[in-house]
Amino acid sequence: MYRYDSYDQSIVDARVDEFRDQVQRRLTGALTEDQFKPLRLMNGLYLQLHAYMLRVAIPYGTLSGKQMRKLGEIAAKYDKGYGHFTTRQNLQYNWIKLADAPDILAELASVEMHAIQTSGNCIRNISSDQYAGVSADEVADPRPWAELLRQWSSFHPEFTYLPRKFKICVIASDDDRAAMKLHDIGLKLVSKDGVIGAEVYAGGGMGRTPMVAPQIRDFVAEEEIVSYLEACLRVYNRYGRRDNKYKARIKILVHEIGVEEYKRQVEEEFAHMRELGLNPPTEELDRIRAFFANPAYDTGLSEDIDRADPAFALWVDRQVAAHKAPGYAIVNISLKPLTGIPGDASAEQIELVASLAEQYSLDELRVTHAQNLVLPHVKKADLPAIWQQLEEAGLAEANLDLITDIIACPGLDYCALANARSIPLAQKIAQRFAAAERQAELGELKLKISGCINACGHHHAGHIGILGVDRKGVENFQLLLGGSGAEDASLGQITGPGFSEDGVVDAIEKVTDIYLAERTDGERFLDTYRRIGMKPFKEAIYG
Amino acid sequence: MKILTGNDLVTGDVIWWAGDGWSRQVGDSADVGEQGDDLVRTEEAALRVVGAYVIDATVTDEGVRPAHIKDRIRALGPTVRPDLNLKPNDADAGNWVI
Numbered sequence: 129m130y131r132y133d134s135y136d137q138s139i140v141d142a143r144v145d146e147f148r149d150q151v152q153r154r155l156t157g158a159l160t161e162d163q164f165k166p167l168r169l170m171n172g173l174y175l176q177l178h179a180y181m182l183r184v185a186i187p188y189g190t191l192s193g194k195q196m197r198k199l200g201e202i203a204a205k206y207d208k209g210y211g212h213f214t215t216r217q218n219l220q221y222n223w224i225k226l227a228d229a230p231d232i233l234a235e236l237a238s239v240e241m242h243a244i245q246t247s248g249n250c251i252r253n254i255s256s257d258q259y260a261g262v263s264a265d266e267v268a269d270p271r272p273w274a275e276l277l278r279q280w281s282s283f284h285p286e287f288t289y290l291p292r293k294f295k296i297c298v299i300a301s302d303d304d305r306a307a308m309k310l311h312d313i314g315l316k317l318v319s320k321d322g323v324i325g326a327e328v329y330a331g332g333g334m335g336r337t338p339m340v341a342p343q344i345r346d347f348v349a350e351e352e353i354v355s356y357l358e359a360c361l362r363v364y365n366r367y368g369r370r371d372n373k374y375k376a377r378i379k380i381l382v383h384e385i386g387v388e389e390y391k392r393q394v395e396e397e398f399a400h401m402r403e404l405g406l407n408p409p410t411e412e413l414d415r416i417r418a419f420f421a422n423p424a425y426d427t428g429l430s431e432d433i434d435r436a437d438p439a440f441a442l443w444v445d446r447q448v449a450a451h452k453a454p455g456y457a458i459v460n461i462s463l464k465p466l467t468g469i470p471g472d473a474s475a476e477q478i479e480l481v482a483s484l485a486e487q488y489s490l491d492e493l494r495v496t497h498a499q500n501l502v503l504p505h506v507k508k509a510d511l512p513a514i515w516q517q518l519e520e521a522g523l524a525e526a527n528l529d530l531i532t533d534i535i536a537c538p539g540l541d542y543c544a545l546a547n548a549r550s551i552p553l554a555q556k557i558a559q560r561f562a563a564a565e566r567q568a569e570l571g572e573l574k575l576k577i578s579g580c581i582n583a584c585g586h587h588h589a590g591h592i593g594i595l596g597v598d599r600k601g602v603e604n605f606q607l608l609l610g611g612s613g614a615e616d617a618s619l620g621q622i623t624g625p626g627f628s629e630d631g632v633v634d635a636i637e638k639v640t641d642i643y644l645a646e647r648t649d650g651e652r653f654l655d656t657y658r659r660i661g662m663k664p665f666k667e668a669i670y671g
Numbered sequence: 672m673k674i675l676t677g678n679d680l681v682t683g684d685v686i687w688w689a690g691d692g693w694s695r696q697v698g699d700s701a702d703v704g705e706q707g708d709d710l711v712r713t714e715e716a717a718l719r720v721v722g723a724y725v726i727d728a729t730v731t732d733e734g735v736r737p738a739h740i741k742d743r744i745r746a747l748g749p750t751v752r753p754d755l756n757l758k759p760n761d762a763d764a765g766n767w768v769i
Contacts, residue, residue: 155681157718175722177745179683208755225682469751540741541749549744551751601739 129192129492130275130419132240139283140237143244147171148230155227170250172243173229177544180224183246184236188256188274188298189217189495193486196493198239200478206232211478212542213463213471215535215586216295217255217495218246222542244282249290249376251281251361255297257305258494261420262504264452266300267319272417273326273353274298276408279416280354287361291368292376294361295333298326306497307613309341310334310589312378313360318347325349330360330390331382332617334583339379340617342387344394351413352398355406359397363390422453423490423505429455433508439524440515442564446526448511457508459489461501461518462525462533466558469551470536471499480521488514497586497613498535498574500528530567531575531640532558535586539579539596540603546579548596548603549629553577556633561640570640573653574612589613591654592639593620594632605632609639609665610657623666638668674700674735675707676742677714677723685745686720693719696757697746698734733767743768 132140147167154164168174172183184199191199199219203211206228207221214220224232236242245252254274261269277296281287287294297308300317308314314329325347332341348356360378367385369375382390431454435441449458461481464470473481481501485493488510489503496502506514518524527533534557537543539550554577561567576590580597587593593608604626611620627635640653642665647656657665674697675688686693688710690701703710707725714720727738737743748756750765758764 155718157716161715161721175678175683177741178685178748179678223683227681540744541751544741546741549750551749555751603740 129190130187130271130416136279137237137240140240140242140244143171143242144230144233144237147233151226151230166248168229169247170244171229171233172246173224173226174247175544176222177540177542177546179222180226180229181542182221182224182229182232182243183214184219184221184241184243185246185253186217186219186241186495187278188254188260188271189258189497190260190271191485191493191495192239193482193491193493195239195241196482196485197479198235198241200475200482202232202235203478204475210472210474212469212538213473213495213499213501215471215497215499215537215584216253217258217497218253219495220538222538247293248288249292249294250288251284251290251294251296254278254281255295255306255311255497257299257301258496258502259305259449259458259504260300260494261422262451262453262456262458263301263303264450265303266317268300268317268324269420270298270300270315270317271420272413273315273317273350275416275419276354276413277357280357280408287365290361290365291370292373292378294364294378296357302615304613304615304617307586307589307617309617310338310586310613311341313357314341315353317350320347323349326353328356328360330394331379331387333377333379334586334588335377336374336581336583337377337380338583338588338619339383340619341379342382344387344391351407351410352402354408355401356394356398358406359394359401362397363393367393425453425456425505426507427454429507430509431455433511437512439519440512443515443524443526444511446528446530451505453505455508457506457511459503459506459511459514460496460528461503461523462527463500463523464527464533464558465522465525466532466562467555468522470534470554473501477521477523480517480523484514484517498533500533526564527567529572529574531561531570531573531592532567533574534558535574535576535590537578537580537585539577539585543579543584545582546596547581547598548579548605550577550579550585550594550596553594553596553605553629553632556629557636560633560637569644571652573640575636576611586613587611588619589617590620591652591657592636597626599626603629605629607632607635607639607669609662610654612654616654621662623662624670635669639665642668672702672728672730672735673704673707673725674728674737675703675710675723675725676700676737676745677711677720680718680721687746688714697728697737700728700735736767740768 608620
């Protein structure tokens with residue numbers, strides 16, 4: 129894992145001191161709310177439906193045990209004993225007191241964490257593949273690039289006031305586990321003639337105008353990735369629609385001027401960048417890379433797993449993924465218990481996962497955009513002990529990528545922007561499809577719920593997506609089919625008129641019935657939908 | 672009726688104007704009539720509230736009821752965490768929101 133150097137630590141510490149002074153001035157009235165609001169947002173502090181909400185950055189979703197433990201301690205000490213893992217691999221606290229915020233940031237800084245640039249029209253937390261560095265199919269570990277971009281984008285003076293927020297994702301596998309093409313810029317590391325570089329995608333995103341990012345370059349050599357991104361951002365910063373916040377994201381610019389014209393302008397700017405010589409020093413990339421070198425894996429480990437306990441075997445089959453090192457495995461921890469809240473974890477659960485990471489996963493864990501957790505380096509021989517502890521803590525649900533592994537935004541239960549509640553609907557769907565056999569029969573089925581058009585719950589990218597809307601003061605839910613955030617990215621299509629909360633659960637059941645009736649061998653729900661189209665589903669839903 | 676709500680500047684708690692001060696119970700809300708905007712200015716300047724705004728509400732047998740579901744959820748707390756809402760011992764409290 130990356131560790132702060134003295135420069136990283138000093139700028140984070142300085143920001144804590146600065147914010148402490150700003151909070152003090154707000155509490156004494158020296159700053160009005162209009163003056164204070166942009167300052168608190170720059171430090172991830174929102175005023176939400178019930179209280180202040182603090183969004184903590186988890187760079188590319190990677191945490192040490194110590195950092196995870198600190199997140200749990202903060203939840204217990206300053207919040208109401210829990211935190212919420214988000215679809216951007218971050219963590220949010222829902223019940224923060226303004227006067228406590230500087231102390232919380234100081235505690236975060238003590239473990240090399242912060243909440244900087246988790247709000248505002250700047251480059252947000254860099255996201256990545258939760259299997260980075262441990263997946264056998266990647267061409268390189270994407271985390272050194274994600275870290276380099278974190279450093280490049282932190283306090284970047286030119287990109288602090290962009291037309292709108294900006295989200296970057298870096299992956300390095302053909303399997304896209306991070307919704308890369310639904311980011312403002314997506315990078316996919318590739319190898320070309322033995323040289324590492326990146327495919328670049330620009331102008332993707334969800335929200336009210338969802339778009340899958342088109343590729344704008346098939347290869348940028350690794351040493352020029354930062355300069356190329358600088359060119360992408362510079363063109364966007366110059367021409368992005370600052371007159372209308374709903375048209376201010378880069379996807380609108382790319383769409384309005386066209387991909388070819390955007391590419392032309394970026395290439396022109398890139399040529400200028402090359403003259404300026406803004407590529408990061410090779411030594412710096414090497415320094416960062418060293419933090420992500422393969423850990424010292426034990427050798428000669430057994431590949432055997434004792435599957436005598438059926439519940440354990442079910443969990444292994446569903447939650448454990450292949451690791452690149454012999455004798456090791458990747459463990460996915462579900463934060464989707466059937467009656468729970470997607471992405472929520474109690475302080476005790478956070479503490480447990482921190483301990484498991486320290487004891488069994490080389491002191492490392494990951495947060496996924498699907499609101500789950502990952503222990504990336506687990507010896508297969510340790511799987512029973514881990515499962516046992518997860519089971520006792522209510523964290524051993526075996527539902528990865530199944531219909532109950534639902535992404536859901538906080539919705540109207542917590543969010544001031546939401547129009548409808550996402551979480552109760554997620555719970556009703558999970559209970560309707562609770563039977564393990566039924567979930568297994570349906571297979572991979574990604575269901576995603578957003579409580580408003582801003583699409584934090586990624587409903588556009590759900591095999592089944594649900595969008596909550598406000599219809600004359602009453603919650604109403606639109607159903608979408610056919611979306612994907614994976615390497616086969618696509619946007620879901622609305623089935624038709626919306627439903628009540630119970631009505632949309634019934635509609636989903638009809639949709640899954642059609643899938644089971646129509647599928648051919650080996651077809652996922654998404655495959656069947658793409659083959660037979662919307663019509664049969666629509667007829668089943670609306671008669 | 673029109674009632675005034677916002678968040679406590681220091682704690683962030685949802686609060687309701689009760690006529691002579693702020694309450695955490697929506698049931699204590701006073702009808703602010705046409706005085707809402709003036710109260711917002713005065714109370715925000717006094718650092719007692721942040722993000723204050725006037726909403727429509729009705730008086731029912733169960734007390735003051737904000738017109739919009741969003742404000743009813745603000746008044747009660749998250750419907751999915753009954754242990755954290757303002758009526759943790761009332762199993763039916765969530766129904767009041769809908």
